[in-house]
Each structure stands twice: as C-alpha cells, then as structure tokens.
Amino acid sequence: MTAGPITTAAVLTTARLIDHQAVPTLEPGPGEILVDVAASGICGSDLAAYRGTHPYKTAPTVLGHEFSGVVRAVGAEVTGFAPGDLVCSAAFSHCDDCPECLRGHANLCSRKRNLSHLGWTGSFADQVLLRPNMAHRLPAGLHPVAGALVEPLTIGYHAMRLAGPGAGRSILVLGSGTIGLSSLVASRQLGYGQAVCVDLGPEKGNLALAVGADAYVDARAGDVAARSIRALGGPADVVVIAAGYPGVTDQASRAVRAGGDIIVVSYFEDSPSVDLNALVGREITLRCSALSNPDDFDEVISWLEGGRFDPLPLITHHFPLAEAGAALLLMDRAGAPTGKIMLHVSTDPGEFDSQWAR
Numbered sequence: 001m002t003a004g005p006i007t008t009a010a011v012l013t014t015a016r017l018i019d020h021q022a023v024p025t026l027e028p029g030p031g032e033i034l035v036d037v038a039a040s041g042i043c044g045s046d047l048a049a050y051r052g053t054h055p056y057k058t059a060p061t062v063l064g065h066e067f068s069g070v071v072r073a074v075g076a077e078v079t080g081f082a083p084g085d086l087v088c089s090a091a092f093s094h095c096d097d098c099p100e101c102l103r104g105h106a107n108l109c110s111r112k113r114n115l116s117h118l119g120w121t122g123s124f125a126d127q128v129l130l131r132p133n134m135a136h137r138l139p140a141g142l143h144p145v146a147g148a149l150v151e152p153l154t155i156g157y158h159a160m161r162l163a164g165p166g167a168g169r170s171i172l173v174l175g176s177g178t179i180g181l182s183s184l185v186a187s188r189q190l191g192y193g194q195a196v197c198v199d200l201g202p203e204k205g206n207l208a209l210a211v212g213a214d215a216y217v218d219a220r221a222g223d224v225a226a227r228s229i230r231a232l233g234g235p236a237d238v239v240v241i242a243a244g245y246p247g248v249t250d251q252a253s254r255a256v257r258a259g260g261d262i263i264v265v266s267y268f269e270d271s272p273s274v275d276l277n278a279l280v281g282r283e284i285t286l287r288c289s290a291l292s293n294p295d296d297f298d299e300v301i302s303w304l305e306g307g308r309f310d311p312l313p314l315i316t317h318h319f320p321l322a323e324a325g326a327a328l329l330l331m332d333r334a335g336a337p338t339g340k341i342m343l344h345v346s347t348d349p350g351e352f353d354s355q356w357a358r
Helices: 044-051 148-161 179-191 202-210 223-233 248-255 276-281 294-305 321-332
Strands: 006-014 017-024 032-039 066-073 084-089 127-132 135-137 171-174 195-199 214-218 236-241 256-264 284-289 315-320 338-342
Touching: 006 084, 006 321, 017 294, 017 321, 032 084, 044 321, 066 127, 066 148, 084 127, 084 148, 135 294, 148 236, 148 256, 148 294, 171 179, 171 223, 171 248, 179 195, 179 202, 179 236, 195 202, 195 223, 202 214, 214 284, 223 236, 223 248, 236 248, 248 256, 248 276, 315 321
Parallel strands: 171 195, 171 236, 195 214, 236 256, 256 284, 315 338
Antiparallel strands: 006 017, 032 066, 032 127, 032 338, 066 084, 084 135
C-alpha cells in the first residue's frame, strides 16, 4: 500500500481513548479490495479492545469489522468484485489451505488473519482493505446500514445451525445483546417455535420483543430458570448462551429439557465452572459455536434480499464516525441499555430515530 490523499479513522491510541485522525488513503495490493466504508457497527469485541481486555486486539489500532461499504478499487489478481459493488465482510480472512479450511470450516482456520490486528486496520475508518475470500457482495439497493448487520447475524445463524432443525422446538436465549438477538432472528428463519429471551432491564425486553421473542424474562426479578420455564410452558428444547455472566451455564442446564441442547456462542472473561454431572445425568448436549462461514453469509444475505425480515430494529443508537469515542463511552457505561450501536461513515445518522437518547 502507498500513501496518498488524506482520509480519516477513529484510532484506539490507548485503553479507553479514541482519537479521530487523518490517515493516508490506502491502495489495494494485487490480491486486495479497497472499500469505502458506509456504516460500521460496534461489536462486543471492539468494546473489549477499547477497555484493554481483548486477548490480541491492542492499541494502537483501528477497530471495527461489522460493516458495509462500496468497492472503490480492486487489485490486479482479484476476480468477482468490481468498483461500485456494495459489500460486507467477515472479521477475518481464512488461509484456504489448512485442514480446517479444506474441510469447509473457515471459521476454525488455524492461520486466519483478523481485522484490527497486526497492523490490519478495521472499519472505524473511511476506508478498509479486504481479501476476496472474506468479502461478500450485497444486493443492489440494500440500505448499507442493514448490510452492516450481516456479519453479526451470521454468528447467530451459525449457532442455530449447530443446534439443528427448528421443527417447532422451543428456544431460550440467555443474553439479549446483538448475538443473542441474532440467534433469535435465525431461530425464526429456521422454524423454531416458542422463544423467550433473558437480560437485564425493560429496555432489553422491548428490543427482544421487537425482533421476535414471544416473551422476555428480566434477570433482575428472580429465578431466571424457573421463570423462563414458566414463560415457555416447559423446559426449553434449546438454550443459547449468548452472555458470559457468572452462573449462566447453571441457568442453562436448569432450564433445558432432558435430552435437550445447549449452544454456547458467548466468550467469557473468566473460566466458568460447569457442573458436568448435571449435563451427563440428563443427557444434555453441549455445543460451542465460533464465528461463521461463507455459506452463513450467503444465507443471511438471501434473507435480506428476499425481504424476509427487517434487521434495523436491532439498532438503538446512531453516531457519526467522528463521535466513535462517545459511542464507545456509552457502550462502556455499566448498565447502559443499548442494542447495536451504529457508526455512520458515508451514511446519515440523522436518517434514523434512535430508540433511546444517547
């Protein structure tokens, strides 16, 4: 890449400090795609890096990987993409050559390269460089803000695919952040039945109900497992762990039916204790879900192209890129009732009405 005209980026310079900086314009190498970012969501992993607790994304860096944008230029070796294409992207580029990639499990690639790591800047910027195997074309006419939600939606869809066919099975989602709600959305697309979400506070409940939950359990109001079972009319066929709070695995094992499934899609800051005897004695299947694969992107994009659901209610707050620091500060606030926070680069934050004040 070579230096050129100046663009801007929100740079994490140290823990909890974002500096909006002028940076050189990027040029794509032979196997790269240059994308003008339109909109970028803030992920929980971005928040961890902002706090200085992420295992490998450290300052100084440009965060961001949940985004959409327009292809500006492609390298000489790139096929399948052209300037003007609206695209989204995975958070990483897989190697295409390790045993996991050859088995079709790009999400488990042992040599993946990640945005916001080892000098590869993320999408809290005017521009980002991608590799073709991580980029996905979006349908013409799709709103770029909806396109920025594809990546987190694929995480939920991948988790629910691991849980198996819906076939009317009931689902309990522990944690109503973006990944939990993405799992809920995926369960609806896959034919699951009764769905209950759990989190803290009425605002999270309003959000869960808006995107398809049949009921919501406020974890502040008592025994989560017992109240969830009552709301479902019986133990859940599938429990999704989408938040890594203390005791969540015990709640899941108490709320799932004998012979049921627990899907873990959350990461944990600490090493949680798990009562394996409780799982073995009731023949409960525990599966873990990591990231997503290209075919997950194809499926979620087909939902949007077919108008099968509206992803925009997942977003509660909109900020211009220049206010990325304020957006992360809001997300960092204990108990802040936020859904997905969207940073607008070329899109207009004023086009959207936030559900809650900043």
